[in-house]
Amino acid sequence: MDTKYLDLLAEKYDCEEKVVTEIINLEAILNLPKGTEHFVSDLHGEYKAFQHVLRNGSGNVKEKIKDLFKDELSKKEVDEFATLVYYPEEKILLMKNLLEDSERLNHWYAKTIECMIKLVSFASSKYTRSKVRKALPEQFVYIIEELLYKTDEFTDKKSYYTKIIQRIMSLGQADKLITGLAYTIQRLVVDHLHVVGDIYDRGPDPARIMNTLMKYHSVDIQWGNHDILWVGAYAGSKVCLANIIRICARYDNLDIIEDVYGINLRPLLNLAEKYYGDNPAFRPRLSSSDKDISEDEILQITKIHQAISMIQFKLEMPIIQRRPDFEMDHRLLLNKIDYDHKTITLHGKTYPLQNTCFATINPEHPEQLLKEEEQVIEKLLFAIQHSEKLSRHMNFLVRKGSLYLKYNGNLLIHGCIPLNEDGTMKNMTIEGKEYSGKNLLDTFEHYLRYSFAHPEETDDLATDMIWYLWTGENSSLFGKKDMTTFERYFIKEKETHIEQKNPYYQLREQEDTCKKILEEFDLDPEQGHIINGHTPVEEINGENPIKANGKMIVIDGGFSKAYQPKTGIAGYTLLYNSYGMQLVAHKPFTSKEDVLQNGADILSVKRLVDRELRRKKILETNVGRKLLEQISVLNDLLEYKYMKY
Numbered sequence: 012m013d014t015k016y017l018d019l020l021a022e023k024y025d026c027e028e029k030v031v032t033e034i035i036n037l038e039a040i041l042n043l044p045k046g047t048e049h050f051v052s053d054l055h056g057e058y059k060a061f062q063h064v065l066r067n068g069s070g071n072v073k074e075k076i077k078d079l080f081k082d083e084l085s086k087k088e089v090d091e092f093a094t095l096v097y098y099p100e101e102k103i104l105l106m107k108n109l110l111e112d113s114e115r116l117n118h119w120y121a122k123t124i125e126c127m128i129k130l131v132s133f134a135s136s137k138y139t140r141s142k143v144r145k146a147l148p149e150q151f152v153y154i155i156e157e158l159l160y161k162t163d164e165f166t167d168k169k170s171y172y173t174k175i176i177q178r179i180m181s182l183g184q185a186d187k188l189i190t191g192l193a194y195t196i197q198r199l200v201v202d203h204l205h206v207v208g209d210i211y212d213r214g215p216d217p218a219r220i221m222n223t224l225m226k227y228h229s230v231d232i233q234w235g236n237h238d239i240l241w242v243g244a245y246a247g248s249k250v251c252l253a254n255i256i257r258i259c260a261r262y263d264n265l266d267i268i269e270d271v272y273g274i275n276l277r278p279l280l281n282l283a284e285k286y287y288g289d290n291p292a293f294r295p296r297l298s299s300s301d302k303d304i305s306e307d308e309i310l311q312i313t314k315i316h317q318a319i320s321m322i323q324f325k326l327e328m329p330i331i332q333r334r335p336d337f338e339m340d341h342r343l344l345l346n347k348i349d350y351d352h353k354t355i356t357l358h359g360k361t362y363p364l365q366n367t368c369f370a371t372i373n374p375e376h377p378e379q380l381l382k383e384e385e386q387v388i389e390k391l392l393f394a395i396q397h398s399e400k401l402s403r404h405m406n407f408l409v410r411k412g413s414l415y416l417k418y419n420g421n422l423l424i425h426g427c428i429p430l431n432e433d434g435t436m437k438n439m440t441i442e443g444k445e446y447s448g449k450n451l452l453d454t455f456e457h458y459l460r461y462s463f464a465h466p467e468e469t470d471d472l473a474t475d476m477i478w479y480l481w482t483g484e485n486s487s488l489f490g491k492k493d494m495t496t497f498e499r500y501f502i503k504e505k506e507t508h509i510e511q512k513n514p515y516y517q518l519r520e521q522e523d524t525c526k527k528i529l530e531e532f533d534l535d536p537e538q539g540h541i542i543n544g545h546t547p548v549e550e551i552n553g554e555n556p557i558k559a560n561g562k563m564i565v566i567d568g569g570f571s572k573a574y575q576p577k578t579g580i581a582g583y584t585l586l587y588n589s590y591g592m593q594l595v596a597h598k599p600f601t602s603k604e605d606v607l608q609n610g611a612d613i614l615s616v617k618r619l620v621d622r623e624l625r626r627k628k629i630l631e632t633n634v635g636r637k638l639l640e641q642i643s644v645l646n647d648l649l650e651y652k653y654m655k656y
């Protein structure tokens with residue numbers, strides 16, 4: 012190794028003992044059991060349901076409580092204790108109201124703290140002390156460590172314990188300590204979180220999900236098609252921008268754009284008021300939480316929805332025309348319309364158009380934006396690129412995210428690997444070069460990162476490519492032939508609405524296909540799995556999320572409320588600990604209050620995907636490999652700096 016790196020490293024490890032200590036520390040970690048990975052996907056702005064799944068670790072918290080206290084606590088007590096770990100602040104308040112006199116309350120405090128300490132100790136058994144310390148509430152580290160590790164046989168442990176806890180209560184610190192311990196437990200039961208795409212769109216609170224992820228102790232993201240749409244908008248793609256606003260309008264979520272990200276929609280509203288009226292095809296889809304929305308507001312959103320949709324359809328045209336590689340000519344729709352007769356001819360068949368709103372279209376040049384439309388989209392783009400909050404979220408998304416991830420032998424990808432009918436990798440030509448499989452995905456990711464680094468370029472190939480990733484046939488995120496948004500707004504005949512899926516979605520049922528894909532990504536086909544999101548698993552119709560003899564696991568069960576009637580459940584999550592993989596199915600999340608009052612936990616049917624024959628150690632994981640490299644460098648340092656004489 013180059014000695015200048017070793018010299019640099021020697022600044023941190025400035026004596027032999029420090030190097031040796033670190034080597035021993037890292038080697039000890041290698042022999043610990045593998046940490047628990049938690050996989051979630053398709054959150055679609057459903058912050059509250061996501062919070063719940065994070066707080067209960069997909070059932071892992073309750074599992075640990077049951078394992079530890081099976082002989083001591085009744086089922087009801089287990090539920091109550093679990094609720095306390097999920098929502099400590101609220102549960103403590105409830106208990107204070109319930110146990111009015113201080114003696115009963117103090118008894119509850121003492122018992123609760125004792126149980127919590129036991130649970131922390133149990134949940135942290137596979138971590139080093141230093142890692143546990145980092146997970147403890149800062150202000151109580153010393154006290155908790157005393158309670159956790161006091162093993163001196165010459166002291167009367169029980170009375171020492173009791174004294175500390177009494178003192179905590181008399182100093183009025185019990186609430187804070189219990190709360191801190193609850194969050195520590197939440198953190199200890201999951202070592203690492205994977206978000207397999209689609210944080211954004213449809214639901215109300217993607218920004219709060221982003222805030223949560225930014226604070227989370229260890230996370231990576233595989234981008235979903237909806238996520239890159241937001242990245243595209245921020246990176247300068249006007250058509251992506253039009254799409255995100257259109258989807259927000261469609262789901263009555265414009266306050267995400269206006270209030271959360273601070274983007275002024277007034278110019279768009281003015282344009283909308285001028286050219287559009289009521290239109291049943293563009294009324295927002297309301298959710299149950301929209302009860303108090305007025306007719307006036309609905310009308311306003313309906314107008315905005317039309318204005319931005321028409322801008323989107325116009326903006327698509329020049330991109331399709333300047334990018335023959337996208338092979339999307341058949342998606343040039345506005346020039347296939349007979350504006351006098353209000354019909355469109357698609358694949359040789361003429362369909363009447365309904366609910367049209369073409370007031371801003373020049374039939375001779377349907378792709379042309381009106382001056383006003385152009386000004387509106389320019390202003391929106393400026394605002395989006397200067398939203399400080401969006402900038403933070405998008406930077407995090409791009410930094411922590413990737414199109415796919417190889418992690419501990421598994422392949423994590425939101426959508427698909429584009430395939431031909433015969434199972435071979437589908438080719439795409441970009442600027443005269445052919446790409447497929449892993450190469451194609453790496454190329455897509457390269458363009459996305461380039462575009463993100465150059466927000467001032469708005470019409471270049473890299474920026475257009477992000478839109479292609481949203482809607483193109485060869486996109487690993489879309490995975491369908493055509494996105495029929497236009498048809499669904501304006502054509503009654505359902506045959507035009509079909510979005511034909513890539514053969515991948517049939518072929519992934521076969522073990523052989525999955526193994527070939529794993530090989531394409533240099534993963535061991537015998538050990539690895541593919542973990543997918545994106546397509547809601549219709550459990551209601553008997554669809555199995557575990558496919559191809561366990562090689563393929565699809566975890567989109569639909570956190571998205573809009574999709575729950577289709578799936579019949581409220582999402583899947585996956586846990587992968589040192590004993591193997593388990594799939595967890597969730598029931599629809601009602602509310603935090605329901606959990607607190609009734610112990611209603613949306614959990615969860617568990618299905619075993621894989622069981623390890625022996626416990627997996629960190630040594631056999633991604634992290635382990637990195638630690639081995641670090642140990643090797645530290646050994647070099649030891650030799651070079653401290654043992655050379």
Ligand SMILES: O=P(O)(O)OC[C@H]1O[C@](O)(COP(=O)(O)O)[C@@H](O)[C@@H]1O
Binds near residue numbers: 236491495545546
């Ligand atoms: O349900 P909506 O809002 O009409 O959206 C449908 C569109 O969303 C998509 O399904 C993409 O979103 P998903 O990634 O959530 O599937 C498109 O294929 C489709 O055109």
Ligand SMILES: [Mn+2]
Binds near residue numbers: 235544546
């Ligand atoms: Mn998706």
